[in-house]
Amino acid sequence: MSLTAPTSDIQTPRAPAGTAPAVGTLRRALLIGAIAALFKLALAAPFLSRYGWDRDELYFLQASRHLSWGYVDFPVMTALIGRLTIDLAGPSLVALRLTGVCAGMATVVLVSLCARELGGGARAQALASGTFVLTPYCLGIGIIFHPTMFDVLTWVAFSFVALRILRRPEPRRWPLLGVIAAVGLETKTTIAMLIVVFALALLVLGPRDAFRDRRFWLAAGIAIAGTVPYLAWEATHGWPSLTFLPSQDAATAASVSRPGYIAQQIAFLGGAVVLVAAGVRELWRDPRLRALAVLAPATSLLFLAEQGRSYYSLPAIALPLAAGAVAGDRWLRSARRPVAAIVPLIACQFAALALAAPLVWPILPTATMVASGDWRNTFYKDELGWRHLAGQTARAWRSLPADQRAHTTLLAANYGEAGALDLYGPADGLPPALSGHLSFQYWRPRRLPDHRALLVGFDTASVHELCAGSHRLATIDNRWQVANEERGRTIVSCSLRAALGRLWSTDIARDTL
Numbered sequence: 001m002s003l004t005a006p007t008s009d010i011q012t013p014r015a016p017a018g019t020a021p022a023v024g025t026l027r028r029a030l031l032i033g034a035i036a037a038l039f040k041l042a043l044a045a046p047f048l049s050r051y052g053w054d055r056d057e058l059y060f061l062q063a064s065r066h067l068s069w070g071y072v073d074f075p076v077m078t079a080l081i082g083r084l085t086i087d088l089a090g091p092s093l094v095a096l097r098l099t100g101v102c103a104g105m106a107t108v109v110l111v112s113l114c115a116r117e118l119g120g121g122a123r124a125q126a127l128a129s130g131t132f133v134l135t136p137y138c139l140g141i142g143i144i145f146h147p148t149m150f151d152v153l154t155w156v157a158f159s160f161v162a163l164r165i166l167r168r169p170e171p172r173r174w175p176l177l178g179v180i181a182a183v184g185l186e187t188k189t190t191i192a193m194l195i196v197v198f199a200l201a202l203l204v205l206g207p208r209d210a211f212r213d214r215r216f217w218l219a220a221g222i223a224i225a226g227t228v229p230y231l232a233w234e235a236t237h238g239w240p241s242l243t244f245l246p247s248q249d250a251a252t253a254a255s256v257s258r259p260g261y262i263a264q265q266i267a268f269l270g271g272a273v274v275l276v277a278a279g280v281r282e283l284w285r286d287p288r289l290r291a292l293a294v295l296a297p298a299t300s301l302l303f304l305a306e307q308g309r310s311y312y313s314l315p316a317i318a319l320p321l322a323a324g325a326v327a328g329d330r331w332l333r334s335a336r337r338p339v340a341a342i343v344p345l346i347a348c349q350f351a352a353l354a355l356a357a358p359l360v361w362p363i364l365p366t367a368t369m370v371a372s373g374d375w376r377n378t379f380y381k382d383e384l385g386w387r388h389l390a391g392q393t394a395r396a397w398r399s400l401p402a403d404q405r406a407h408t409t410l411l412a413a414n415y416g417e418a419g420a421l422d423l424y425g426p427a428d429g430l431p432p433a434l435s436g437h438l439s440f441q442y443w444r445p446r447r448l449p450d451h452r453a454l455l456v457g458f459d460t461a462s463v464h465e466l467c468a469g470s471h472r473l474a475t476i477d478n479r480w481q482v483a484n485e486e487r488g489r490t491i492v493s494c495s496l497r498a499a500l501g502r503l504w505s506t507d508i509a510r511d512t513l
Contacts, residue, residue, distance in 0.1 A: 024116055024121055024122060024125070026113075026116070028122060028125075029112050029113050029115070029116040029125050030109060030112070030113070032112050032122060032125045032126050032129060033108055033109030033110070033111065033112030033113065033125070033129050034109060036108050036109075036111075036112065036126070036129035036130050036132070036133050037104075037105035037106070037108040037109055037129075037133075038105075039130075039133055040101070040104055040105055040108055040133050040138065040141075041101060041105055043133075043139065043361070044101045044104075044139075044142055044143070044361075045098075045101070047143075047361065047362045047363060048093070048094045048097045048098065048101070048142075048143075049093050049094050049097075050362035050363075050366070051362055051366055051369070051380055051383040051384060052093070052383045052384065052386060052387070053093055053383060053386055053419075053420070053423070054144045054145075054146075054379060054382050054383045055382040055383075055386075055414075055415070055416030055419070055420075055485075056144065056146055056382070056416075057093070057096065057144055057145045057146070057419075058386065058415070058416055058418075058419025058420050058422075058423060059415040059416065059419050059438070059439075059440075060078055060079065060082055060096075060145055060146070060147075061082060061086070061091060061096070061145075061419060061423065062415075062418070062419050062422055062440070062443065063078070063079040063082065063439060064079045064080075064081075064082030064083040064085075064086055065083070065086075066079075066439075066442075066443050067079055067080065067083055068233060068439075068442075069229040069230060069232065069233040070229070070230045070233030070234055070237075071438070071439040072237075072240040072241060072244050072438040072439045072441075072511050073241065073244045073248070073438055073439070074147050074188065075147075075185065075186045075187060075188070075189065075230045076186055076229070076230065077147070077150060077183070077186045077187040077188075078145075078146070078147040078150060078187065078188075081099050081150065082096060082099075082145065085099055091423065093145075096145035097142055097143065097144065097145050098142070099142075099145065099149075099150075100141060100142035100143075100144070100145055100146065100149030100150065101141070101142030102142070103141070103142065103149050103150050103152060103153040104138060104141030104142045104149065104152065104153075106153055107132075107138075107141070107152050107153050107156045107315075107318065108129050108132060108133055108138070109129070110153075110156045110157060110160050110318065111128050111129045111132045111156065111318050111321065111322055112125045112126075112128060112129040112322075113160060114128065114156075114159070114160055114163060114318065114319050114322035114323075115127075115128040115129070115322040115323075115325050115326055117160070117163050117164060117167060118163070118167070118282075118322060118323050118326045119326055120322070120325060120326035120329060121329070123329050124325050124326045124328075124329035124330075125325075127275075127325040127328060127329055128275075128321060128322040128324075128325035128326070131271075131272050131275060131321065131325065131349070132272070132318065132321055134270075134272075134349060134353065135268065135269050135270055135272045135349075135352075136267065136268050136269075136270060136352060136353060136356035136357060136359075136360050136361075137268035137269060137311065137314050137360075139353075139357060139360050139361045140268075140360035140361060143360065143361065143362065144379070147187055147188040148188065148311065148312075150187045150188070151184070151187050151188035151190060151191060151315065152314075152315045154180060154183055154184030154187050154188075154191055155184065155191060155194055155315030155316060155318070156315055156318040156319075157180050158177065158180050158181060158184060158191070158194060158195075158198075159292065159295065159315075159316065159318060159319040160319070161173055161176055161177045161180060162177060162198060162291075162292060163289070163292060163319060165177065166207065166288050166289055166291065166292065167286075167288055167289060169207075169288070171210070171213050171215055171216075172215065174210075174213065174215035174216050174218065174219040175215060175218050175219050175222060176219075177219050178218065178219030178220065178221070178222030178223045179222055179226075181195050181219070181222070181223035181226070182222055182223050182225065182226020182227070183226065185223065185226055185227045185230070186226055186227070186229075186230060189241075190303075190308070190312050193299050193302055193303065193312075193313070194295060194299055194315075194316060195223065197294065197295055197298045197299055197302070198291060198292075198295060201290070201291035201292075201294050201295070201298070202291045205290040205291050205294070206287070206290070206291070207288065207291075237442075240511040241511075243511040243512060244438070244511050244512060244513070247511075247512035247513045248513055249306065249307040249308070250307075251513050252307050252308065252309055253307045256309075256310065258304060260310075261303075261304050261310045262304070262310075264310035264311075265300065265310050265311075265313075265314065267352065267355070267356050268310070268311060268314055268356070268360075269314075269317065269352075270348060270349045270351070270352025270353060270356070271345045271346070271347075271348030271349030271350075271351075271352060272317075272321060272349065274324070274345055274348075275320075275321050275324030275325055275328060275345075276296065276317045276320045276321050276324055277320075277324070278320075278323075278324035278327050278328065279319070279320030279321055279322065279323030279324030279325070279326075279327065280293050280296060280297060280320045280323075280324075281293075281327075282320075282323045282324065282326070282327045283319070283320060283323050292319060293320070295316045295319070296313065296316040296317050296319070296320050299312075299313040299316050300313040300316070328342075358372070358374050359374060359377055359378050360378075362380065366384075366480070367480075370384075370480045370482060375482055375484075381482050381483070381484040381485075382416065382484060382485070384478050384480050384482050384484060385476075385477075385478025385479070385480070385482070385484060385486060385487070386416070386420035386423070386424065387420075387424055388477070388478050388479055389417065389420055389421075389456075389476060389478070389486060390420055390421055390423075390424035390425050390428055390430070391424075391428060392474050392476060392477075392491060393410070393421060393425070393428075393430060393454070393456055393474075393491055394425065394428035394429060394430055395474070396454060396473040396474050396491045396493075397410070397429070397430055397454060398429070399473060400454070400493060404452065407450055407451070407452055408450060408452040408453060408454055408493075409431075409434055409448065409450045409452070409453045409454070409500055410425075410430060410431050410432070410433045410434065410453070410454050410456070411433070411434050411435065411453045411454065411455055411456065411458075411500075411508070412433050412434070412435040412437075412440075412456045412457055413435070413437065413455070413456065413457035413458045413459075413462070413489070414435065414437045414457060414485075415435060415437045415438055415439075415440050416485070416486070417433075417435070417456050417457045417486065418433045418434070418435035418437065418440050421433035421456065433456075434448075436504065436508035436509035436510055437510060438510075438511065441504075441508070441509035441510070444504075447501060448499065448500035448501035448504060449499050449500070449501060450496070450499065450500050451495065451496050451498075451499055451500070452493075452494065452495055452496060453466075453494045453496055453500065454473075454491065454492070454493060454494070455467075455470075455490075455491070455492040455493075455494045456476075456489075456491050457476065457486060457489045457490075457491075458489070458490070458492065459489065460490075463490070463492055463494065465507060466494060466496060466497065466503065466507060466508075467492070467494040467495055467496060467497065468495050468496065468497040469494075469495040470492050470493065470494045470495065471492065471493045472490050472491070472492050473490075473491050473492065473493055474490065474491040475488065475489070475490055475491075476488065476489045476490065476491065
């Protein structure tokens with residue numbers, strides 16, 4: 001049975017021959033999605049500043065102040081959103097994270113619209129958007145300011161427009177799909193996997209007549225044109241991303257095994273995995289939609305093979321989840337005891353939430369989170385200690401003789417430390433911090449003549465390489481004594497073995513994690 005709406009359920013005006021109209025009014029589907037999206041906002045808003053700035057957010061904040069066509073490890077869109085946000089609200093952590101929450105809210109509305117396009121009425125639309133909101137995955141959208149949060153929206157928008165193109169069919173929307181692909185590629189390059197899988201699926205599973213439509217090729221041209229600024233930046237900077245990506249894959253492989261990758265994906269979905277599996281089956285049963293049916297499983301397997309993060313492919317589940325909700329609603333109508341039948345699914349979903357929520361949703365007070373040990377399995381440890389780091393650095397800086405400070409550079413080992421020093425340092429009397437890590441390597445004065453540096457966060461081997469003589473001034477710690485990446489590293493007064501400018505490209509700048 002295909003996902004075509006029964007004639008009796010159609011409330012929209014009769015569509016032209018050859019189309020498959022959606023069920024119910026657009027206004028109703030938007031309203032249902034908006035209610036679910038507001039619930040998402042209500043869940044996220046009280047906790048947007050719970051633990052503080054994440055190391056990545058400190059990096060993206062500085063990227064927003066150094067707008068460019070590209071960065072070592074991400075395209076321009078996140079920095080552009082950040083720049084608009086700080087121009088309007090200042091360097092506000094809540095405002096920056098709220099942009100990701102808004103992207104998540106828009107995604108929830110699109111899930112409701114997907115259910116409508118697949119023939120689902122109000123109950124199916126509510127089941128789809130409500131289930132999506134109550135996944136641990138959706139709970140985490142917007143909890144930090146990060147390209148991944150906007151990437152979710154571009155994936156789901158791509159899936160929705162592709163559904164419109166293939167199911168109605170509406171080939172006139174191919175150029176719109178190209179625009180979404182272009183925006184997605186300037187947001188996070190992981191969407192390239194979705195685009196390639198979709199194109200190959202069309203070629204293998206059909207409908208192949210898409211390749212005979214010049215609007216399809218126009219869409220492809222728009223998507224490619226959208227990447228030109230980023231590729232031009234990469235080319236003029238020596239393709240640093242080609243060095244960064246293997247280091248990121250190695251770090252991911254070291255932290256998460258392949259079985260762990262699968263377990264994490266299931267944990268992110270909870271009971272919704274049942275609807276996603278049912279939705280893949282339902283999409284496959286409609287010959288027009290088989291290219292969409294394979295998107296979630298294929299991208300998941302490819303990122304597993306590529307050693308990507310477990311959440312990279314999860315935006316692709318939005319469409320099969322909507323299809324599963326439509327199928328589930330149809331099944332509930334025919335079930336003799338529908339409430340009893342759905343109880344196990346609800347119980348599974350809330351059990352997943354109870355277990356995973358503290359790991360993806362900062363509901364616990366800081367002291368409780370630290371005492372529970374949750375920081376060991378989350379990124380929360382990267383949100384603790386930055387203010388303390390700046391204070392320790394300021395005390396070390398003031399301990400240097402005044403005439404020596406005038407010819408000393410403040411140099412941080414990684415982007416988190418440099419970002420924290422730039423955020424908190426001015427209030428403590430610190431000069432601008434430099435770092436050679438990732439895109440920070442480009443945000444420096446043209447001339448670097450100093451022969452002295454205050455090194456923050458460098459390991460012992462690096463200190464020996466850079467310094468002709470050195471003196472440790474402090475050991476970095478945080479008030480919670482959480483063993484994050486910074487704790488135990490040192491703050492060192494260093495007499496450089498050469499002028500900083502001579503050491504920069506060979507000993508300081510790096511494109512790896």
